[in-house]
Amino acid sequence: MLAVNKMRYYLLAVSIILGNFLVAQDYIVINGDDTVYCKIESVGAQKIFFSIPTDSVPYNSSLLLSQVNSYYFNHSFEQQDTVATVKKLKKERVKIARKSAPLFRFSASYGLGYFDYQNTKENAYTKELKSGYNATFEAHYFPEGFNYGLGIKASNFTSKHQADNMSFIDENGNIIIGQLSDDIIMNYLAGSFVLRWLQKDYTSGVYIDFSFGKTFYINNNITLTEKFKTEANGYAFNVAAEYDYKLWRNLAIGLNVAYNRTYINEMEINGETFKIDEEYKESQISRYHFTLGIRYLFK
DSSP: OHHHHHHHHHHHHHHHHHHHHHHEEEEEEEEETTEEEEEEEESSSEEEEEEEEESOOOOOEEEEEGGGGEEESSSOOOOOHHHEEEHHHTTTTEEOOOOOSSSSEEEEEEEEEOOSSSOOOOOHHHHHEEEEEEEEEEEEEEOOOOSSEEEEEEEEEEEEEEEEEEEEEOTOOOOEEEEEEEEEEEEEEEEEEEEEOOTTTSSSSEEEEEEOOOOOOOOEEEEEEEEEEEEEEEEEEEEEEEEEEEEEEEEHHHHHEEEEEEEEOOOTTEEEEEEOOOTTTTTEEEEEEEEEEEEEOOO
């Protein structure tokens, strides 16, 4: 009787082991080469979900894909010898598709701009015009497997200041009282080449951007009692350093520091064209930008 009972226990143990193997055909290899034999229920974007049969209710669990080295997901399995099956499956491990760098990046930034008046005589009025606000929009494409990208950049810089009750004595000795104001708008449109160094999350990273394009300059000016509209177009280049910090999924916040230099040879004032002196040409159109922005990266 004792021998019969022992035989029953052995048969029960073998049945449980074989049952587990036959039901749990799939397996997962964890980093470090530990293997979990189970039934894989589904594979998500970040996790793999599986169950392990028990004596009563199956044990359900999941693992992050970053913890998994490889797995075998068997949807159409035919029953055969367990040992032979395990050996065969070990030769057919399927590598997990790791997350790769995004191909597209969109950026919108807003912050301060600062004029560089190198050759202009500075006074209290021009000091106020030195600072302004800058908005920048960028779109870039990065070829898969490369750390550089191509795209477009557009920016809008504005600076304005007004001084009332300004007086001036003309050549006849008359005192003229009026307003002095400037309302400057500079739009920049350019092609852009950018280098990037992404961190492990593929969202945070450092960018160095070089762009070359055209600046469109407008200044609506009032000098005492007269109104002037100054317009000019010129070629410009822009160099920017940017850092992105991941907020959530493919969304990041970023800091930009940029230098922009515009070359203008002539201006149109109230419809009349004037050449710009060589020593003045590069002074008023150089500026720096310090901005914060939002980034969106995706495939």
